Amino acid sequence: MFDDLKPHLVELRKRLAISVLTIIVFAFVAFGFNQQIIAFAKAPLMGVVQGDPFIGGIGIFFTALKISIFTGFLFALPVVFSQLWAFIAPGLYENEKKYVIPFVGISTFMFILGTAFAYYIVIPLGFEFLWMFAGNLVNFLQTLDEYIGIFTKILFGFGVAFELPVILFFLGVLGLVDDKNLKDFFGYAVLIIFVFAALLTPPDVITQLLMAGPLILLYGLSILIVRMVNPYKGDDDDEDENQEDTVKVNEQKQLK
Numbered sequence: 320m321f322d323d324l325k326p327h328l329v330e331l332r333k334r335l336a337i338s339v340l341t342i343i344v345f346a347f348v349a350f351g352f353n354q355q356i357i358a359f360a361k362a363p364l365m366g367v368v369q370g371d372p373f374i375g376g377i378g379i380f381f382t383a384l385k386i387s388i389f390t391g392f393l394f395a396l397p398v399v400f401s402q403l404w405a406f407i408a409p410g411l412y413e414n415e416k417k418y419v420i421p422f423v424g425i426s427t428f429m430f431i432l433g434t435a436f437a438y439y440i441v442i443p444l445g446f447e448f449l450w451m452f453a454g455n456l457v458n459f460l461q462t463l464d465e466y467i468g469i470f471t472k473i474l475f476g477f478g479v480a481f482e483l484p485v486i487l488f489f490l491g492v493l494g495l496v497d498d499k500n501l502k503d504f505f506g507y508a509v510l511i512i513f514v515f516a517a518l519l520t521p522p523d524v525i526t527q528l529l530m531a532g533p534l535i536l537l538y539g540l541s542i543l544i545v546r547m548v549n550p551y552k553g554d555d556d557d558e559d560e561n562q563e564d565t566v567k568v569n570e571q572k573q574l575k
Contacts, residue, residue: 330409334402341398346391353383356390357463360470363442382464389471393434400426418492426485433481434474436533442473445526469521476519480534484541491545499551501542508538 349356392399400423408416490496501508509531516530 330406334406338395338399338402341395342388342391344391345394346388349390349394350383350387353387356386357383357467360386360467361463363438364446364466379462379464382467385464385471386467389475393431396427396430397423418489422485422489426482429481429485430478433477433479436481437474437477441477441520441526441529442470444529445473445521448525449521472519473521473526476515477530480515480530481537483534483537484544487541488544488548491549494549496545497549497551498542498546501538501545505538505542509535512538 401419404419404422408419487496487501512534513527513531516527516534520526520530
């Protein structure tokens with residue numbers, strides 16, 4: 320059994336190595352602009368507190384390293400998604416392999432869209448609520464490094480969350496799910512979404528709702544998308560297909 324898995328593990332290691340190397344290269348470049356990137360990351364917070372609560376903390380090495388790696392990851396997204404597709408492509412049919420460019424392009428776009436939504440809407444509103452509730456946001460965020468950690472966590476979480484329609488689309492194309500499956504799973508999906516939102520956002524209701532709400536809408540959109548690519552076929556459709564198959568078989572027998 321291990322011998323059968325070995326080629327896949329070797330291929331996986333190759334794809335991971337290319338992805339990680341690309342991220343490192345972009346992170347190295349981003350590190351040269353770490354102060355500008357950190358200033359960009361702090362902008363939503365400073366809009367809430369009307370100032371910089373972390374004066375003098377911008378030169379912390381590990382903070383700069385953390386934000387540089389995350390920036391490198393964002394720039395490396397097309398390569399990461401292309402390597403992911405290259406890993407799964409050998410198990411697909413020829414007509415399914417043609418989706419490589421749409422997969423890479425749409426996956427990258429949706430991830431960036433998710434991070435933009437988090438940066439421009441979720442973080443300002445979420446931290447504004449915390450500021451109003453706590454009275455002093457710095458008591459909640461003791462250091463710049465802690466803020467950057469939460470900042471990257473939220474952006475990454477929203478980026479992953481916005482991949483939901485892409486993932487379900489390709490599962491539909493592969494015939495693994497249909498719109499009825501997604502409808503039947505809706506209640507469980509809402510529960511999972513709220514748990515996911517609670518794990519990836521600060522401990523406040525506003526931010527969690529700002530993640531859970533769009534995710535539920537994206538799940539509903541995914542149902543419509545899957546209906547187009549792999550609609551549920553009821554018993555009547557199955558009977559019609561069986562009748563058509565029977566007619567074709569009989570016609571072939573008559574020809575013989």
